[in-house]
Amino acid sequence: MGTTTSGHDASAEDGAARGSAADDGGDTRVPAVAARALTKTYGTGDSEVRALDEVSVDFAAGAFTAIMGPSGSGKSTLMHCLAGLDTPTSGGVRIGRTDLARLGDRQLTLLRRDRIGFVFQAFNLLPMLTAEQNILLPAQIAKRPLDRARFDRVVEVTGLGDRLGHLPAKLSGGQQQRVAVARALLGAPEVVYADEPTGNLDSRSGAEVLGFLADSARELGQTVVMVTHDPVAASYADRVVFLRDGRVADETRAPTPETVLDHLLKLEG
Numbered sequence: 613m614g615t616t617t618s619g620h621d622a623s624a625e626d627g628a629a630r631g632s633a634a635d636d637g638g639d640t641r642v643p644a645v646a647a648r649a650l651t652k653t654y655g656t657g658d659s660e661v662r663a664l665d666e667v668s669v670d671f672a673a674g675a676f677t678a679i680m681g682p683s684g685s686g687k688s689t690l691m692h693c694l695a696g697l698d699t700p701t702s703g704g705v706r707i708g709r710t711d712l713a714r715l716g717d718r719q720l721t722l723l724r725r726d727r728i729g730f731v732f733q734a735f736n737l738l739p740m741l742t743a744e745q746n747i748l749l750p751a752q753i754a755k756r757p758l759d760r761a762r763f764d765r766v767v768e769v770t771g772l773g774d775r776l777g778h779l780p781a782k783l784s785g786g787q788q789q790r791v792a793v794a795r796a797l798l799g800a801p802e803v804v805y806a807d808e809p810t811g812n813l814d815s816r817s818g819a820e821v822l823g824f825l826a827d828s829a830r831e832l833g834q835t836v837v838m839v840t841h842d843p844v845a846a847s848y849a850d851r852v853v854f855l856r857d858g859r860v861a862d863e864t865r866a867p868t869p870e871t872v873l874d875h876l877l878k879l880e881g
């Protein structure tokens with residue numbers, strides 16, 4: 613064990629947050645992420661909203677999964693709970709073998725920093741830093757030594773080789789989002805959560821970004837969980853999980869835009 617913590621300036625607390633994942637040793641039988649009877653309610657009494665209602669779902673290591681569902685079905689709440697950004701009312705989430713409910717605030721912060729990558733609709737790049745500096749920034753903040761081979765591979769997969777010296781303002785939207793994805797992939801996180809990653813992109817740039825999210829799962833073994841409203845975006849995933857009224861209502865594998873649309877229509881009809 614301990615392979616994922618090597619070279620990291622780990623405190624005892626940090627070790628507690630990371631250690632159990634290192635025990636997995638690539639064991640694909642342990643899902644990268646698992647939710648069990650996850651329930652989240654807002655408000656009380658008559659005004660109670662059950663955003664998630666006993667959701668149990670696994671996300672296999674190395675798979676690219678899309679989460680879809682009508683507006684208000686609980687997609688964002690699920691992703692926030694899966695990432696330790698929100699606390700469930702009951703039920704639990706594991707990342708690898710780590711039960712998030714057992715972590716304190718600092719351990720959760722370290723878990724999000726060291727074991728999860730995030731990609732949002734907004735690219736969130738620092739405008740005064742080059743593409744390369746933006747990609748490297750989180751690792752520098754975490755004082756992680758640069759894994760040059762990983763950096764080169766991520767740059768290759770994302771096709772950013774000739775753009776590394778450019779400022780974000782000199783990049784297209786698609787290229788900026790590719791920088792954001794490269795930044796999320798660099799630390800080889802156990803899971804990348806992507807929340808509407810193509811929401812700000814034209815369809816060609818969106819296709820580019822989705823293509824390499826899919827490549828990162830297939831070629832780098834990266835676990836990716838993406839929330840999207842777009843059946844075309846979801847068709848890049850290996851599997852689509854559909855939510856309705858805070859519950860897992862359906863799922864499909866090897867999706868095409870047509871099969872995703874069929875499932876959505878059934879869900880709403």
Ligand SMILES: Nc1ncnc2c1ncn2[C@@H]1O[C@H](COP(=O)(O)OP(=O)(O)OP(=O)(O)O)[C@@H](O)[C@H]1O
Nearest residue numbers: 654661662663681682683684685686687688689690
């Ligand atoms: N902070 C909050 N306070 C009260 N209700 C909330 C809060 N956050 C979410 N909800 C409610 O929980 C339910 C699920 O919301 P959520 O944002 O997870 O859905 P969603 O599927 O992501 O929706 P959308 O596709 O519109 O982004 C909705 O009924 C929403 O109004």
